[in-house]
Amino acid sequence: MTQKNNNSLNPVGKSVPRIDGKGLVTGQTKYVFDLKLPGMLIGKMLRSPHPHAKIISIDTSKAEKLPGVKAIITAKDTYGIKFGSNEFFFPQTADQQALESDKVRYIGDELGAVAAIDEETAEKALKLIDVKYEILPAVFDVMEAMKPGAPQIHSARNNIALILPTHFGNVEKALKESDYVREDEFYLPSAAHTCMEPHVCVGQFENFSDKLTLWISTQAPFKIRETLAKCLKMNLNNVRVIKLAVGGGFGGKLEMLPMDFASCLLSKKAGGFPVKITYSREEEFSFSRRKHPMIYKLKSGIKKNGTLMAISGEIYADGGGYCSYGPTVLAAAMMRIFMVYKIKNFKMTGYRVYTNNPISGAIRGFGGVQSGFAVESHMDMLAQGIGMDPVEFRLKNITTPNMITTNKMILTSNGLRECIEKATEACDWKNKKGKQKNIKRGLGIGIAADVMGSKMYKSHESAGSIIKIEEDASVYFLTGAADTGQGSNTALSQIAAQELGISYDRIKITTADTGITPFDTGSFASRVTFISGNATKLAALDAKMQILKVVSQEKNIPIEELDLIAEEVIHKKNSSVVMSFEKAVELCYSFNYGQQIIGRGSYNPKTTPVDFRTGEGNVSASYGFEAQIAKVEVNTETGEVAVLKMWDAHDIGKAINPQSVRGQIEGSLFMGIGYTLSENLQFKNGRVLNPNFANYRLPRSVNACPVESILIETIDPEGPFGAKGMGEAALLPTAAAIANAVYDAIGIRIKDLPITPDKILKALKSKES
C-alpha cells in the first residue's frame, strides 16, 4: 500500500525527498498568492506620502461613491488598539495602530484601506480619498534623532524606544591591564528580505456567523492570530489564521502588518466577502520591513598572549517609525557575543532609536548579522595588533561545552572548536593564510552561534503536535510549525516517523492552521527543528505507547518489553516480531478495543528572556555554532572582490535531513554574500531609493561560488535525536569572513558594508599616499 524503501525506514539522518516537493516542482501547490475565492474583492492600503505628519481629517465620501467600491476603512472603524511584536516584555513598544488615527511616522504609514471589485477601482478610490495633513519636521538620521530638540516621533524621550545597558565585571580595570587596546566603528546598512512571494493575505470576516478567517503568507500564524484578536477584541478561537505554502519569510512575515488587519475589517464592512491584499514588489521594498541599520562601536582590550580582557561598546540601531521586533534585534546584536567568546568584563549599551524611516524589524539573524560583521572584524584586528594568527586567537577565547556564560546562558553541547578546526583544515589555512598577497588572494574567518528559539515574545514559546493514526494505518500529522521553504514539514515528519517506528511514506502533514493545529510560536530564531521537533517526538511517543498498550493487552506482554521499530512491533526480550504496524493498528480499531490513536505532544524549552536591566538571560535551550572561512581574490586596479570559495563548518547537533541542512546553509551564506558585496537598501528623506530588483542587486547563478559545508554532529542532549535548529548562523559571520579575507589579500580594512569596488580603490589610494 505505501511505497517503502530503505530511506523511508528510520529516516532521521537521511536525505529523504521533501514531503511536499512534488506539488512544488509541478506548480500544483497553491500559495496564498494564488488564492481565489468566490466574490473575492481586491484591497489596497491608503498610505501617507509624508514621513511625519499629523492627520487632521480624512474624507472618504467621494471614494465611497465610486462604482465598484465595496468598503472603506480608517482608524474610526477600529478600536484604536496599539500593538507591538515584543510588547509582552516591553509594553512601551506597543506603539503601532493597525490604522493610524493621529499621526503618521514614515512614508507609507497606513491610515486606511479600500476594498473594490478590482485593483483599478481600488486604486482610483484611494486617489479620491482626501486626507488633510499637518506636516511635521522629520528626522532620518539615528544620531540626529537622539539629540534634544529633534522632532518627537512617539512619546519616548530623545526618540529612544529602548536602551539595553549591559555591564559585567570591571571593564575600565580590564582595559588598563590590557597590553593592546583598540577602538573601531562599523556601519551596517539596511537590507531587504526579498522573499520571492510578496506579502499577501485574504481576510474573510463573516461576522454574523462569528467566523473570521485569514489566509496569509506567514511564518507565524499564531502570532498573527494573537495580534489580530487583540486589535479586533475577539477571542482566539474566533480568529482562524491559515498558512498555505509560503514563498519565503526570512523574518519579514513574523508579525501582523496593517494589511492583514485591513483585509479582515474590510471584509466585515463589505458584508463578509473575502478581501485579498497583495503587495507589489515596490511595496515589498518600501512598506514592509527592513533590516535595522546600525552604528556599531567597539573598544576591546587583550593581553599579549591573546586573552580577551574586556569588550565594550555602543550600538545605535535605526528603528524607523515603530518598534516591531526592535528589542529582540537589539538583544541579539549584543548577547550573541557571549555565545562565542568567554568574556568576564563586558560593557555595552544598545539604543533602539525611532526615526521617520520605514520600519526596521526582524530579518534573518536578527541583530546577529550586524554584530557578526562588527565583532568578527574587530577580533581579527585585535589579533593582528599582537601579531597573532586570527584562528589561534579565536581558539584561545571561545566558549566551551557545558559552561555558563557571564550573562547566564547555559551552553551544553558546543562544537565551536571542532568547527574552527575542521574549517581551517579544509581550506589549508596554515599554508595559505597570509601567504598569497602577491596574487591578491586571502583567507578570512568568522565565527557565530545560533539560538534555538528565544523567549522574547510571550511567557512561553512552546510547540505542539498531534499525530493521528487512521484505520488503514496511514498517519495524519498536525503541527503548528510553519514551513516557509526551509523544510520543516519534511524534517518534522522524519522525526515523527523515526520516533513512532514507521515508514516516512505513511505520513501526511497539515501545518500552521490555528483552527486545526496546536500552537507554535513560529518559524524564526532557528527554533523549529529543536522546539517543534521535540513536541513532535513527544506526540509520536504518545501515539506509539497507545498502540503498544493495546498490543500489550492483547498479547499479554508487559508494555516495557515492547517497542515499535521500522514498521514492526518487537518483543525486546528476544528481538522477535510480535506483529506488523498495520496489524497493530487494525487491532486497535478492532471490535474488542475500538481505540483511536491520537498522540499529542507539547514542548516548551526552559529558557529565560533577556532581562533588559542586566543583559542576563538563557534565551535558548541549546546553541548551535559555526565557523566560516572565505577565500577571496581582489583586483587592485578595479577594486572588484571575487569570492572564490567558502567553507562552512556547522555544529547542528544532528542533521535530520543532511541535504536540507546543506541547502539552508548555502542559502543563508549567499544571503550573507549579497549583504556583504552588493545589497544595500538606500534611503533619502525617508524614501526607499531602490525599491526594485533592478537597483537592489541580489547574487545570481553567475555569482555563485563553490561552498564546502562540513556538518559537525555534537548530538545535543536536549534536541530531538540530538538535533539543534539551524538556518541563520550561516549568515552571521559571512561579511566578516570576507572582510577579513580582503585584509589578508591586500591589507585593506573596510568597516562599512557593502564592500564595493569604489571603497577598495579609495582605501588603496589613501594607503599609497
Next chain:
Amino acid sequence: MQSKNYWYKSMTTLNINEKEYQLDLKGHETLLEVLRDNLGLTGTKTACNEAECGACTVLVDNNSVLSCIILAKDVEGCSIETIEGLSHEEELHPIQQAFLDNGAVQCGFCAPGFILSTKALLDKNPEPNLEEIKKSLDGHICRCGGYLKIFDAVKDASKKLNNHDTKK
C-alpha cells in the same frame, strides 16, 4: 457563416501545453495574466513584474522567456509551455525529479521558472558544463537556496535524460 468567421477572428487562440485555448482578449493582456487569471494556470508566478526575477518564465517555441512582459496576442501561433505541461499524469518529468532528488527546491516559488529554463537548456545542449548552466540560469533569482543545488539538479537531469534516450 460570416458571423462565425468574424467571431473566430476576434478570439485569440493560444496553444499552451499542446492544448488550444480560445480567449476573448482585448490586446493589452500580458501572457502572465492570461495564464494565471484567465486560465487558472497558477504554476507560473509573479514575483517582481519588472522582468528581473525569472519567476514568470515560460517556454515559447522552446525558448525561455518572461511572460510578465509578453503580450498574449503576440504569442498566438506559437507553442507555449508552462510548468503544468511538463509532467504527464502521475509521472514527473526527469528534470522535476532531479530538482527533488538534489534538494534544489525549498520554498518552491522560483522552482517552475528554473525548471523550464533547465528544459530549454537541456533540449539545446544535453551535456552542459557548469559555466553553461550558470549562464543559462542567469535570469533567475533564488533567495532560499543559493543556486548550488540547482546546478546539481541540472547536471543530474542531464544524466537522467541521456540515460532515458540511450535506453530508447
Next chain:
Amino acid sequence: MLLNPFNYHSPKTLKEACNLLDTLKNARILSGGTFLVNNLKSLKRRGLKTPDDIISLQKIPEIKGIQIKSDKIMIGAMTTLNNIAQDKNVEKHYPILRIVSENIASTQIRNMATIGGNVACRYAWTEFASCLIALEATLHFAEKKKLKEISAESFFKNNAKPEGLLTSISIPIKKDIIAIYKRVSKTPGVDLPMLTVCIKVSLKKNTLLDVRVVINDGASFSKRDVSIEKALEGSNLDENIEGKFLSNLNPETYKLDNEYKKELLRIHSKYAIQKLLVQINDNA
C-alpha cells in the same frame, strides 16, 4: 490589469506596418518587448499618459533573420540577441557581435530582445551602438514608400530620429578586422553596463588601419574617441600601442561623475587595448 488598454495591431508585412505607423498618431512600436512593456507598466503606475495603439512587429517575417551576402551581413531588425549570438556565420566574420549579444541582461531577455529594439529605443547605454559604429554598420529604415539609410555613427551622433521603421542593419564584411569589446557591469554579474569600450582595427602588414575606438560612458550615446583614433591610425605593432592609447584617453571628456568611474575608464581601456593586442598576436 498591468497595462492600460490599447488597440493591438499585428501587421503581417512591412508595408502594413508602415501604413499603420503613418496613420496612428499616438502609437508605439513593440519589438521584443523588453523595454516597452515595463515602460508601459511604469507609466500606468504613475498615472501618466499611455499610447492608444501598439504596433507589434512579431509577425513580420521579412524583418527577421540573418543573411550573409558576399560583401555584407544583413541582420533583420527583429532578430533576437540570442539568434545573433548563436549564428555560426556571424561568429565566423565578427565574433564581437556574439560577445556583445551574449552579455546583455539575462538568457530570457536575450531570447526576446531584438537588435532593432536595442538600437531604436534611444537609451544612451544600450550596447549594440558601440560595435555597430565600430564595424561601420548602416541602419536601414522603411520610410513611407522608400528605404532610407543612415550610418550607425550618424544615427547616434546626431540623436537622429528618422520617422521610418528600422528594418535591418547591414555590416560590411571586411578582411583582417580585429574587434574587441569590454563591458563594465554596474555590479558583478548580470546588470546594466556602467561603461563600455569597443575597439576595431584593420590589420595590414602589422599596421593598424581604419581604427575605431567607441566609448560609452553610460550617460550619453556611444561615440568615437577621435583623439585616440588619430594617435593609433597607421601605427605599427612594434610601437607602444597601449601607451599611445592611454596617453590620448581623456576621461574628462566623458560624462563620468566621479573619480572612481574615471579610474575605471582608464583601467578598462587598458584591459581593452591589451586584449586587442593579445587577439592580434593569437591570430598571427
